[in-house]
Amino acid sequence: MSLDKDQVQHIAMLARLKLSDAELVQSVEKLSRIVDFVDQLAAADTDGVVPMAHPLDAAQRLRPDVVTDSNERDRFQQNSAAVADGLYLVPKVIE
């Protein structure tokens, strides 16, 4: 196994994913196989190759800095599980 339980637990925390014990065991096995598989890239000779930034070598376009959207907060907040007075509610962060 190229990854161990602690490493996968750490990755899951970085990705903000809660895994059950069974999921963790399964993830160690499957992620290890994926990592082993992509490790074949190491053998490729890429000396001096510029990493691709865009498939068509296009540059990022900028738009004029003007307001183009209207305020539709109430409509958008209909998709949230917990809102009040236009605010999104989350568990208490500051004691």
Next chain:
Amino acid sequence: MMELYTQTLNELSLGLEHGDFTSVELTQALLARIAAHNEKLNAFVTITSDEALAAAERADDARAKGRAGILNGLPIVHKDIFCTRGIKTSCGSRMLDNFISPYDATVVEKLAAAGAVVLGKANMDEFAMGSSNETSFYGAVKNPWDLSCSPGGSSGGSSAAVAARFTPAATGTDTGGSIRQPAALTGTVGIKPTYGRVSRYGMVAFASSLDQAGVITRTAEDAARLLGVMAGFDERDSTSIDQAVPDYTAEIGKSIKGLRVGIVRQHFDAGLDEQTGVRVKEAIAVLESMGATAIEVNLPNIDLSVPTYYVVAPAECSSNLSRFDGVRFGYRAENPEDLLDLYCRSRGEGFGDEVKRRIMTGAYVLSAGYYDAYYLKAQQVRALIADDFKKAFADVDVIAGPTVPAPAFKLGDKVDDPIQMYLNDIYTIGANLAGLPAISIPCGFVNELPVGLHLVGAHFAEASLLRAAHQYQQQTDFHRACPEGFQ
């Protein structure tokens, strides 16, 4: 008259023009067919009967007033990855099972403006991550050619719906083969345009440097008509390319005499099912008989395309899917202990196994100490692969080969082995890495299951691909074959 459901978009369009039937009648006929047969396939997440009938009425009204658009009153199905205002947009995930999109994707908007009638939203692999449709929260889609087989993925609901004659056309998206592989496995036509050709605005993001929208149809002619409507610059997509859209429908009528067809040796190696290879070679011979020339070309780094993809795509997915936090929209876990618990449990419970696996792969390859070895290295190999294609397209107009290594596989066969599943996209991923357009068209059968011919073109060469595909379909009738039980 031919049954309406058997007809292509082009044929239906003529029928509507001639007044043989109305869009309301057509829509009713297809909705009835979907209601009768969808249970066998599970091709839909949502069927939008009321909205479809209302749109059909508007289309009939517009036609009566002489204001018919190019798709006026014609049916389409959207992959459930495209945001549709007021209608659930699930992306095949529990995470978005409760999400009612507050806006339309550009693709949805453009097709509606041309008069198209949306019959429903197609099932798909969760967040487009899968090659079999088995990762969908709503259950696997079945292949109309053999109900025990996968219709491919991730656009498997789209491909099954088109193959089963529920609709003449469906939208799809393709990040590593997700339009072309399902098209091949269901005997339909699937085109993935050049990166940036069709707007990604309102298309739920998976891997933003690879994702591209396209269509699944039964004929290249129908694909040309739809792509002409969908393509074009959109200021709301920062990677949209500002380039004129050719008249694809006019282009496809031209001869393919003199077309240079590249053949890549590795595409016919040991990994390819022998009979599938025979069908593909027969198809290339048909193109040659019509005046095309086959030339061997070399893509020295193409064997690295799958590992390259499985670094780049998960990396981008882990970044894109970080927006699902259980706060603003999407699934939210019950009774969180604190904010971290809210994030981790909403995501842990809202995402399925494959999505979690890809997010974690991405988080790993982007994490401190591994970024250079994996992500940067993969983007370098990606540059090599793109350069190989560029050199090849100096000598040929299209590259032809198999779309997938073998015909449709059984549901359940590959689900426990991610690497085997990933290798199903071995011939299609290169086009995504290099941003190239590519198409899959039906070219025969092996054991009564369809085989796809894959054509890849240079950037913005969609017209050449559609022309080769259309001319091939003038000489063959594989695209007319209808799966038993759906005639």
